Each structure stands twice: as structure tokens, then as C-alpha cells.
Amino acid sequence: MSANHQSIFSPRYFALSIGIILSVMAVGFEGLSVTTIAPSIAGDLNGLSLFGWIFSTYLLAQIIGTLVVGRIIDKRGPAAPFTYALLLFIAGLVAAATAGDMYIMIGSRALQGLGAGAMMTCVYTAISLSYPDELRAKILGAFGTAYVLPSMLGPYVAGLIADQWSWRFVFWGILPALVVSAVLSLPAFRKLKVQQTGGASGSSSTWMALLLTMGTGLFLVGLSMLPSMMGFVFALIGLVGMILPLRQLLPKGTLTLRRGMPAILATRGLFFAAYASTQNFLVLALIEVKGIIPSQAGLIVASAALSWCIISYLQGRWDAADQGRGRHMRIILGVFLLAVGIAIVFWIPVVSVAVAVMGQIIAGVGIGLAHPVSGVVAFSQAGEGGAGQTSANLQFADSFTPGVVIGIGGSILVVCQAAGMSLQSGLIVAMGFHLLLIVISLTASTRISQQTSRNGDPKKEGVPVIVH
Numbered sequence: 001m002s003a004n005h006q007s008i009f010s011p012r013y014f015a016l017s018i019g020i021i022l023s024v025m026a027v028g029f030e031g032l033s034v035t036t037i038a039p040s041i042a043g044d045l046n047g048l049s050l051f052g053w054i055f056s057t058y059l060l061a062q063i064i065g066t067l068v069v070g071r072i073i074d075k076r077g078p079a080a081p082f083t084y085a086l087l088l089f090i091a092g093l094v095a096a097a098t099a100g101d102m103y104i105m106i107g108s109r110a111l112q113g114l115g116a117g118a119m120m121t122c123v124y125t126a127i128s129l130s131y132p133d134e135l136r137a138k139i140l141g142a143f144g145t146a147y148v149l150p151s152m153l154g155p156y157v158a159g160l161i162a163d164q165w166s167w168r169f170v171f172w173g174i175l176p177a178l179v180v181s182a183v184l185s186l187p188a189f190r191k192l193k194v195q196q197t198g199g200a201s202g203s204s205s206t207w208m209a210l211l212l213t214m215g216t217g218l219f220l221v222g223l224s225m226l227p228s229m230m231g232f233v234f235a236l237i238g239l240v241g242m243i244l245p246l247r248q249l250l251p252k253g254t255l256t257l258r259r260g261m262p263a264i265l266a267t268r269g270l271f272f273a274a275y276a277s278t279q280n281f282l283v284l285a286l287i288e289v290k291g292i293i294p295s296q297a298g299l300i301v302a303s304a305a306l307s308w309c310i311i312s313y314l315q316g317r318w319d320a321a322d323q324g325r326g327r328h329m330r331i332i333l334g335v336f337l338l339a340v341g342i343a344i345v346f347w348i349p350v351v352s353v354a355v356a357v358m359g360q361i362i363a364g365v366g367i368g369l370a371h372p373v374s375g376v377v378a379f380s381q382a383g384e385g386g387a388g389q390t391s392a393n394l395q396f397a398d399s400f401t402p403g404v405v406i407g408i409g410g411s412i413l414v415v416c417q418a419a420g421m422s423l424q425s426g427l428i429v430a431m432g433f434h435l436l437l438i439v440i441s442l443t444a445s446t447r448i449s450q451q452t453s454r455n456g457d458p459k460k461e462g463v464p465v466i467v468h
Helices: 014-044 053-076 079-097 102-130 133-164 168-191 203-225 229-249 261-289 294-321 327-346 353-380 387-418 423-445
Strands: none
Touching: 014 053, 014 102, 014 133, 014 168, 053 079, 053 102, 053 203, 053 387, 079 102, 079 168, 102 133, 102 168, 102 353, 102 387, 133 168, 133 294, 133 353, 203 229, 203 387, 261 294, 261 327, 261 353, 261 387, 261 423, 294 327, 294 353, 327 353, 327 423, 353 387, 387 423
């Protein structure tokens, strides 16, 4: 049976596909659930002053888990890193479920971030190594659906569990899915082999990942202190501390939108960050400015998740129909539709329930196109021996950039209100920042095709790799 007529759920791929989907759903559900139950956690553990670190610690640990494991995968394969990542994530869940104070909770979030970052990088690698190019669009579509589905039910279910029993049961409840995922996927992971990559031991990239984590932490701390002068100083020092490791850890030219792999990663990081941050601030606008109740605001945002799921499924069929020839245009169209969706909700005074739903549906269609297809294109340009590096880059784009952009958006609100502007005006400025990111992403999306030589082959410089 040819790959075009195979299914990701055929006997050859069934166990791995289900294992991947369960892993992604567990990580996605946990992340969204913590957003819902974090106030209860901070209240019960007498740690309201440390509330923000529930999220920041997870993000900072995720950076290390994502970037370091990519190098390990390309040397030893994904089976051992995936096993350790699962154990770290499970240890983090158990520690969170039994936490007696806020410091233990923050430590548990660090374990969860390390595990989640490493686990998702291993999952991307398994997709690159296990599935032929013709099926990657389908499994990445299922990946996207598995990540998005928790956004429709996760917050509500987590809130219900916390109300009826305790927030601790939210963490306990994720463990069965991870156990089943391990049983199904680990045998398949052990069969995966990677081409050994040469070069240095990789210790320099580990130090760069740690430097990036420290710089990002300082940057986020500075943003939280704005508009004080000390906040500006910390944010500036943190920003400088982020630039050097980013230039070393990402493919050369990512920050300048160089054609090929750098442009793919820049496109993905920017549009995903703009989408995720818009979701957060749209909910805030609906509740605090428009007076819509939280449950209704959640349903409005869920409309994007619904259209994302549908398009993620359909794009796999479209990819098979045109044998991947339309991938570039689907990414450009997806980013353009994201721009349209964000533009619709940009001007808060005209936003109503109908307008918000319309914008969310269009944005969901856009990201449902751009997100999985950008992953397929990245893997097709990865070259031999670079599966772990490419997987780490994709996961990095999905986690690091949104976390930083959401932090910047929050500081925009604080600075605007300190300047005497209303919350509504601050939200408009934040949404304008998201639009700017989408415009840059759209520009980068026109540069994702590799440069070709006169004989039609991609030039080697179009496929850069992480510098160790």
C-alpha cells in the first residue's frame, strides 16, 4: 500500500499515533487546566505573591528541556530522552498534587516544564523519523487537533474538578493518559534510529540554553516591574541576554528572516505567539470591558479551537490530493487569515459577541492551515541527521515565543494604565502589537521556499542547522 493511501491509524502506525495523541492531549490539558486552577492553588498554599511564577517557571524550564534534548536525540535517538521526559513530567504532576507550600508547587512546575519541553521535542522527532512525507501532514494535523481539543473542554473540566473535589485531583487525573501513552509509544520509539551527527559534544549549546533561560527570566521579571526604572533596566539587560543565545541556538538568519528553514521558524514563532496572546487578551477584553461572563467568553474563544480542529484534519487531505505542491501557499494563506481574524477583534469598541466569534473562527482556520503545514515543510527541509534539531526548533517556536509575547502584552497594559489610559485603550495597543507580529510573520512566510541552484536543487545554505 502506498503512503498516499495509508492511514496514520493503519496497523503499522496505530500504536505510535495513539501514543503521540495522548501525550499531546495530556500536556495541553495540563497547561490549560493550570490556568483555571492557579488562583485556587495560590490561595490554598498562601502564595498569591508568587502567583506569576506558576507560569514563568514552567516556561523557563521548558526552554531548557526543549533545546537540550534536541542535541541528545541526534546523538542517541529519541527513546531514552522520551522515557526520561515522561518520568520528569509524571514526577512534576505528583509533586504538584501533593504540594504543601508554594515553593514545592513552583518546583513541581519546573519539573513539568522540563518534561513537557523534552517530550514534545521527542514527539516531533518521532513524526519526522517514523512517518513518510505523505503522512506527516495528517499526523501533524492530528497533533494540532490533540493540542487544541483540551482548550474546548480543559478549563471547564478542571474548574469542575476543583469545585467538586480539589485542584489536586486535576494533576492526579492526567497520570493515566501518560501511562497509556508510554505503553503504546515506547516500543515504537525504541525502534527509531537517527543518523549520528558529528561536531562538538554540545556542551556549548547547553550553556547557551541556560543563558537564554536566565536572560528570559530577567526579561520577564523586568516586564512585571514596569513602568519603574528598575523594570526597564532589568528588561533591557534580559533582552540583551536573550539575543546572543538565540543567535547561537537557532538556525543562522532566523532573526533576519533568511530564506529557507530560518524563515519557516520565524513565521511559525511569530504567528503562533500572536494567536496565543490574542486569545488571552480577547478573553480579558470580553470579560472586563464588554461585561461578558467568563463561561461565555470561554465558548467564544473555543470557536477558534473548533475551526482549527476541522481545518487541521482537512489540510491533511488537501496535502495528499496535491502531493504537497500547495504547502507554501497554504502557509501564506493561513498567516493571512490569522491577520484578518486578529484585525477583526483589534478595535475593541466595535467588538461584540458576533464580531468576536467571526474573528475567532477565521483565526482558527488560519492557524489550522499554517501550523501543521509549517511543521511538514520544516521536516522536509531538515536534511539528514537533523531530526532532533528541527524538532527542538519547532517546539521552541511553539513555547518560547508565545510566553515572551504574552509577557510583553501584559507590560503594555500596565504601562498604558500607568500613563492614564483606560483598560480598553491598553488592549487596543496590545492587539496592535499582535497585528505587527502577524505582518512580520506574513513577510517571512513568503521566504520559506529554499533558494535553488541553476540545476534546480536546493542550495545547501538553505538548510542551516543549530550551532553547537
